Amino acid sequence: MSLNVTNVTMRLIDGDPEGIRLCYVEGKSLVMVIVPRDRLTQAKHLPDLPKRGVYFLLDEDHGNLARVYAGQTLQGVVRLDAHKAKKDFWNKAVMFLDTESNIDRDVVDGLEAKEIEYIRNHGSYETDNIEKPKPYVSPYKEGTVDGLHEDILFRMKAMGFDLDRQEREPVAIGLTFHTKRNKIKAYGTYDETTGQFTVLSGSQVDLTHPIIKNRKAELFRAERFSGMTGVVELNGDLRFSSPSSAAVFCLGGSVNGWVEWFDDQGRTLNDVYRTTQPEA
DSSP states (O other), X not given: OOOOOOOEEEEEGGGOTTSOEEEEETTOOOEEEEEEGGGHHHHTTOTTOOOEEEEEEEEEETTEEEEEEEEEEXXXXXXXXXXHHXXXXXXXXXXXXXXXXXXXXXXXXXXXXXXXXXXXHSSSSEEOOOXXXXXXXXXXXXXXXXXXXHHHHHHHHXXXXXXXXXXXXXXXXXXXXXXXXXXXXXXXXXXXXXXXXXXXXXXXXXXXXXXXXXXXXXXXXXXXXXXXXXXEEBSSOEEESSHHHHHHHHHOSSOOHHHHOBOTTSOBHHHHHTSOOOOO
16 A cells, blocks of 8 residues: 655744744745744744745634735745735735745746635635736646645645635524723624624724724714724724724724624634534
């Protein structure tokens, strides 16, 4: 009996399994780099990392993906600086990098388009990729793109980030969830049909947070605030595209809405809608 074995090597930076990880597959030049958001500065100083490839930004909690964004980089890990400044939802980035001699710009463009198309059509997570790029890929390079894509899916799954996983959602009607952090109290409801989360009137938000500052003018025009500065209450309901975007709006920072919103029994949104409940 012969076995088909794939040799995977993983390097743990500082010996920390929750920190930066590098993943290599025997016979392949592509390097997988897993970067927690709070380790980005350290990751930028890692030596000899290639700079060309694609990446995923993940709102991830123990393998559960709530939100995914895909993009490309010609700058390596440094590309994540812009996303740390402008995108609050992600807590982990997964990059697939190679050298210019092994992966040219046309292949990078084609691979990015393929990953965006994939995450838009697979899994039960949300995605921030609205536009669908359609670059021209030479027929001579399509096989290279397909091979890299399959390698990426294999490594993502092997490292616990399954882009295909569908979460089973039990029905729960009329539940109100709450969250409390940094003296902020907020309440809301989740619509499992649309995936939207509504922050209810009476919830508190901090107007000094940069994310809320960006929407202050809009919300003042709608007369949604009972005050003008500091911590204020909403005068009306606000609907968001996801539990995470609602939690970020109320709490600020990089938070996972699936574990920030609790019902009256202390269950998280993830417990209620994503965890398979045992039969009685």
